[in-house]
Amino acid sequence: MTSPPFPDAPQRGFTLPVWLAAAARAALGALRGDPFTASVALELLQPPGVVPIPVRAAARLGEGLALGESCCDPGEGLDLTRGLVVWVSARWLPPPGPGEDADADDWLQLEPGEGVGVHEATGQACLSAYARSLLEVNLRPLVPAGRRLALTLVLPDGRRLAERTSNAAFGVVEGLALIGTQAEVQAGADPDQLGRTLAALAERAAAPGFSGDLVLVIGENGLDLAPRLGLPPSLLLKAGNWLGPVLVAAAERGVERLLLFGYQGKLIKLAGGIFHTHHHLADGRAEVLTALAALEGAGGAVLTALLGAATVEAGLNELEQADPALAGRLRGRIAATIETRCQAYLASHAAGPIVVGAALFDRRRRLRMCGPVGAALMERFGGAT
Secondary structure, three states: OEOOOOOOOOOOOEOHHHHHHHHHHHHHHHHHOOOOOOEEEEEOOOOOOEEEEEOOEEEEEEOOEEEEEEEOOOOOOOOOOOOOEEEEEEEEEOOOOOOOOOOOHHHEEEEEOOEEOEEOOOOOEOEOHHHHHHHHHHHHHHOOOOOEEEEEEEOOOHHHHHOOOOOHHHOEEOEEOEOOOOOEOOOOOOHHHHHHHHHHHHHHHHOOOOOOEEEEEEOHHHHHHHHHOOOOHHHEEEEOOEHHHHHHHHHHOOOOEEEEEEEHHHHHHHHOOOOEOOOOOOOOHHHHHHHHHHHOOOOHHHHHHHHHOOOHHHHHHHHHHHOHHHHHHHHHHHHHHHHHHHHHHHHHOOOOOOEEEEEEEOOOOOEEEEOHHHHHHHHHHOOOO
16 A cells, blocks of 8 residues: 655655654554555644644554555755655554553553664664654554554664764764654754744743743754753754854843853854854864863873864863863863853844853763853753753
8 A cells, every 4th residue: 555655745844753753653554454545644743733744655564563654855955864764663562461550651662673773872762852752642542542552663774874974973873863853854054044043032032931041052962962951941942053143133132141052063163253153164173172272281292183183072082081181171161262252252243231151062962061151051040060
């Protein structure tokens, strides 16, 4: 039972978790014996609303086993998930044993298959909270009382595509991470993304009860990690690469305390006065790292090693092995310099009174450095340092 590819493809582009949920919904429908349809109605959650999402196939593979297939359409712009096939197999699990609650939280079991990224330390599938919620909200009403469902998630081309990402550096191996935090694809370097961010900022600042607090999160990894460290989701606003204009707009909209939360290898650019962080426009990370190390008293051999390091992450890790004290001071200087350069940038644009702090994590998703203001804001906002 198949359909022509994308007979009613949406104009908007959707993230990988949406296509995963669509394939899972199709597989569950086949498992239940529902007639196949060329699209499934999904509750997207972020933003809220039910939208028809195309699926390519669904079929029973035998008693108690079914397969659903979708194909990613991220919309306009460059995205490596374009055309990525998603398979989800669904099967019923044995009923709960004596004394077990049939409605317990274990009604859904997720198993990573080929091409799905797993956390290297645990072997668990790398799914964002949004991806998991999307599955739970759209599948739970269709699972009969007392039944338990297992889904095997497969991205046939995921392992190859993962080689073009930094997944492995973040401790995710064997395939693509499913870390989207919203339904629609947003390209960080796209000027339209700046407009969307500014519109979201304006809406946030105009909301009743706005406190003047904001956490500007850079990237999907940051948006996934921030709540895990205790930062309130209500304060989080995702930013792309256009950080300078967003900082100025935040000050103009009445933000009084702003925490920059992002990956150290990207935010270090701000310490060099680079306020558009896409690598196609500007880099200089190695030079900034080396200059700040020199200010901390590093010698010629250390500076040469830092300048020649493959990445900021690699340079800092190697320095930490050789001289932990110097590495610690350098991390502190990076974060503090980001804060002072941000304040200088805002002053040069005659922006209103606002304090900016920085909190940076590494590729293993560990919070590694906070500036003086960043540490205070993390404490104020309830984040773990």
